[in-house]
Each structure stands twice: as structure tokens, then as C-alpha cells.
Amino acid sequence: MAWKTLDDMELDGKVVLCRVDINVPVKDGAVTDDTRIRRIVPTVKDIVAAGGKPVLLAHFGRPKGERVPDMSLAIVRPALEAALDLPVSFAEDCIGAPAKQAVAALEPGQVLLLENTRYHAEETRNEPMFAASLAALGDVYCNDAFSAAHRAHGSTEGIARLLPSCAGRLMQAELSALEAALGAPERPVVAVVGGAKVSTKLDLLGNLVAKVNHLVIGGGMANTFLAAQGVDVGKSLAEHEMADTAREILAKAEDAGCEIVLPRDIVVAREFAANAANETVEVNACPSDAMILDAGPETVAYIQGVIENARTLIMNGPLGVFEMEPFQKGTFAMLDVIAGQTGAGSLTSVAGGGDTVAAINASGHGEDFTYISTAGGAFLEWMEGKTLPGVAALEG
Missing domain, CATH: 3.40.50.1260 (Phosphoglycerate kinase, N-terminal domain)
Structure with missing residues (x-):
């Protein structure tokens, strides 16, 4: 410090x-x-x-x-x-x-x-x-x-x-929490990264695979990685033009000994709406006219196991469309385990980003993380490994 x-x-x-x-x-x-x-x-x-x-x-x-x-x-x-x-x-x-x-x-x-x-x-x-x-x-x-x-x-x-x-005091708490999460964390370290686009989080993913033991990828980003591996994601939100980049990140993670956790089963629907008719299928069985809106129970159970064995977790993004019933189930079930492990003193958990904070609050776990950052862009740039001018200036 x-x-x-x-x-x-x-x-x-x-x-x-x-x-x-x-x-x-x-x-x-x-x-x-x-x-x-x-x-x-x-x-x-x-x-x-x-x-x-x-x-x-x-x-x-x-x-x-x-x-x-x-x-x-x-x-x-x-x-x-x-x-x-x-x-x-x-x-x-x-x-x-x-x-x-x-x-x-x-x-x-x-x-x-x-x-x-x-x-x-x-x-x-x-x-x-x-x-x-x-x-x-x-x-x-x-x-x-x-x-x-x-x-x-x-x-x-x-x-x-x-x-x-x-x-x-707020800056001190934020810097201390982030140092505990990425600077000198207790291992194993898990990062959960979700969101719509891989393209907006390239620096983040590239930095994390070299620093964490497990990288859980959710949301539309996961669809891009699945598609890059040849999985048919139907009408799901995905950046197919990012396939080469996704494969590069997967290779970098393998070289670094970082496990990338992608969906094993998925919850799909044919319309993007709350309470839309939906079904759970294996990851390689997405109907061509459907879209992936959440991680399935097998995937969530695996993620929960990873978290239960972790000592440090950093989160930036949900697993699915948490704003709509019933597609919040995967994210909320994951958050239940994070909250439980944190409360038991087994896990240091740090989260940040608008959608992330909204998901945590919607799940009722707003008080259950070690630290929740409201800093937005600064939090993301820190996770990306960038030097923050306002922090560097304090270090003289």
C-alpha cells in the first residue's frame, strides 16, 4: 500500500x-x-x-x-x-x-x-x-x-x-478490496464475467486469464465463446465476428492454467420476454429458432462447486437475463452460494458494474458481499490491469 x-x-x-x-x-x-x-x-x-x-x-x-x-x-x-x-x-x-x-x-x-x-x-x-x-x-x-x-x-x-x-475512507476501502481480489489474493481465485459483448471486455478477459484460476463466462459473451467452438447458438445474442478473438482467449487461458467455465446446459426460449415459454437443453442442442437466456441447472451446479472451493471471487456481470422471470434463476442461484461462502468467512467476494450491482440487489444479497463497488468505469479499468491516474498520483 x-x-x-x-x-x-x-x-x-x-x-x-x-x-x-x-x-x-x-x-x-x-x-x-x-x-x-x-x-x-x-x-x-x-x-x-x-x-x-x-x-x-x-x-x-x-x-x-x-x-x-x-x-x-x-x-x-x-x-x-x-x-x-x-x-x-x-x-x-x-x-x-x-x-x-x-x-x-x-x-x-x-x-x-x-x-x-x-x-x-x-x-x-x-x-x-x-x-x-x-x-x-x-x-x-x-x-x-x-x-x-x-x-x-x-x-x-x-x-x-x-x-x-x-x-x-471510501477510496481506501475500494483500493483495499481490489488489492485483496486481484493484487495479492488468496487462491483459488474465481472471476465471473458476464454481459452482452466480448468486444467491450477484451482487455478485461486478457488480464484475468493470467491472474485467476477459474474464469466463469456468462450472458451474451458466453454465446460468442460457444459459437467460436462450433456450437450452434440459434438466434442468441452473439458476436460471431469475434470468433478468432474468443479462440485466442481460450488458448491464452489454457497456457496460463486458467479454467474457462462455459455453459454445459442452457435455458432457451423463442421470444425475449418475461415468462416466455422455455426449456432446458444440453449446450449443443439449442434449437435454431431459439435464443439462450440463462445458464442451465447443470452449469449452475458446476459453478457453485467452483465457488465453494474458492477463497477469492471477483464478479462483473450476470449469467443470464436476470431482469426477466424465470431467466434470473442461474444468476440468483450462483449469488446464493457466493453470499453463503462470504458469510461463512470462506470467501472474499468483490463485485462491481451497473448490471452486476443491480443483479445482486435484485437477489437480496446487497449486504452479503465483502465489497461492492459502485465505481463503474474505474472498477472495470482496474480489473483490466490499467493504471488509474487518480490512484497513481496518490502514490507519488
Whole structure:
């Protein structure tokens, strides 16, 4: 762990510039889901408890360097105050006189929210002068926005080079979880990767086969691999043009000693609809007018056995069309075992990605993983083995 945490910093009497992700959904002028806001509470509270003055840096939407009224962070201030149970003041800019005056007026026990950093085009261009203008407002920089760490922006990368820097509690938890899952994991390691397209996850698959013992492939991606092996997948979603690539990944996995787990039996239907008439058949018996919508019970039982013998699991994607009855059965049955093994202390389980989190929540296991990342692109790039600029900057 080359990066520092809040525990390594002297915060008493210091202005702490804290990059957070509070890019939350809003409807009719009110926040509709405050999950991201609630997740920054430990960091802000710990800064206040240590005598520091938290000044929050954040983006909201994509204003592309323009002042777009609908993308003002002022809209999240009431939800911030409610979550933090602390007074939150607001500055109409993140640099210059409005920001300086608001920082100077900040009292101990108060929080300051600065206006949308992306109102300035220099933010996304990571221009040194803009980063310096941000840094001039504070004494310490704390990055608690792992979800923005894959962007080399002024408020995520540039400023970290100019001030004593550390990870916030959410960033610390995310990095620790990912290190446990892929950096120095307990073996055997299982990765579950699903989704529609192989083409969007080539880097991910290529990185994982060299790092995990078992790679479970589900969803439309599995159909592409089956088709590449000569299996007729009927009208299933599949990227037939990716056949050569799929075969290359299979060969790479074999060389690395990684078992790729593909469906052995499948649940098929002739229409893509909830409660469509369906049947379970062997993987090589998909009717030409049907589509594969879930893994079959034999496949799920095999996956469950792999998970029961594993010590570490990382998940990015479901096994089937979990949004529709009854094609969620395979994914949910797998999640039951992951949750059980995690609860028993036998498995470290880390998951991330929009569909993945939705599937976990729909199965009722939202509290049963070791760690669930809401970081989206940053989580995926970490799994792909890429360097995240916001993290690298903390490592100095």
C-alpha cells in the first residue's frame, strides 16, 4: 500500500480539499438516490473529528466547461446536510474569489461545497494553472472518489501533485478490496464475467486469464465463446465476428492454467420476454429458432462447486437475463452460494458494474458481499490491469 490514508495526515486546523463523487440522480429539483452521498460520510466526519475543515470538490453531469444551471451542485446541498448532519455552505465557483472567501469563512465543524469543477474546461484538460488554483485553497488533498480515479483531471490528478495527499475512507476501502481480489489474493481465485459483448471486455478477459484460476463466462459473451467452438447458438445474442478473438482467449487461458467455465446446459426460449415459454437443453442442442437466456441447472451446479472451493471471487456481470422471470434463476442461484461462502468467512467476494450491482440487489444479497463497488468505469479499468491516474498520483 503505497498511498497514505487520513490516519497518516496531520489535519488539525487544516483545510482539507476532498474530491468526492456526489454525481447523483436528480428529479424535479431533488436527489432521488443519495447512495453516493452517504458513502462519503465517514471521510467527511473523520476530517471534522480530527479538527480539519472539509472542502468538497466534485463534478455534476457533463457541462463541458460551460455554466449549465441544471448542473449546479447547489442542488445536492440539502441532501448533503441531511446525510452529514452538519451545516454545509456553498461557493458559486471552485476557484477564484468566491471559493477563497468561502474557505476563509469556514468554521470548525462546518463543511464547504464548491461549485461543479467541470464548469471549467481546464478541469478535464488537467491544466496546471487550474490545478494550482484549486490547490491554493487548502493545505491537504484527500481523494475519496475512486469512481473518478480513471480520469486524469485537475481535481483528481493535478492537485494531488501539489499538496500532501491521501485516500479518503471510501477510496481506501475500494483500493483495499481490489488489492485483496486481484493484487495479492488468496487462491483459488474465481472471476465471473458476464454481459452482452466480448468486444467491450477484451482487455478485461486478457488480464484475468493470467491472474485467476477459474474464469466463469456468462450472458451474451458466453454465446460468442460457444459459437467460436462450433456450437450452434440459434438466434442468441452473439458476436460471431469475434470468433478468432474468443479462440485466442481460450488458448491464452489454457497456457496460463486458467479454467474457462462455459455453459454445459442452457435455458432457451423463442421470444425475449418475461415468462416466455422455455426449456432446458444440453449446450449443443439449442434449437435454431431459439435464443439462450440463462445458464442451465447443470452449469449452475458446476459453478457453485467452483465457488465453494474458492477463497477469492471477483464478479462483473450476470449469467443470464436476470431482469426477466424465470431467466434470473442461474444468476440468483450462483449469488446464493457466493453470499453463503462470504458469510461463512470462506470467501472474499468483490463485485462491481451497473448490471452486476443491480443483479445482486435484485437477489437480496446487497449486504452479503465483502465489497461492492459502485465505481463503474474505474472498477472495470482496474480489473483490466490499467493504471488509474487518480490512484497513481496518490502514490507519488
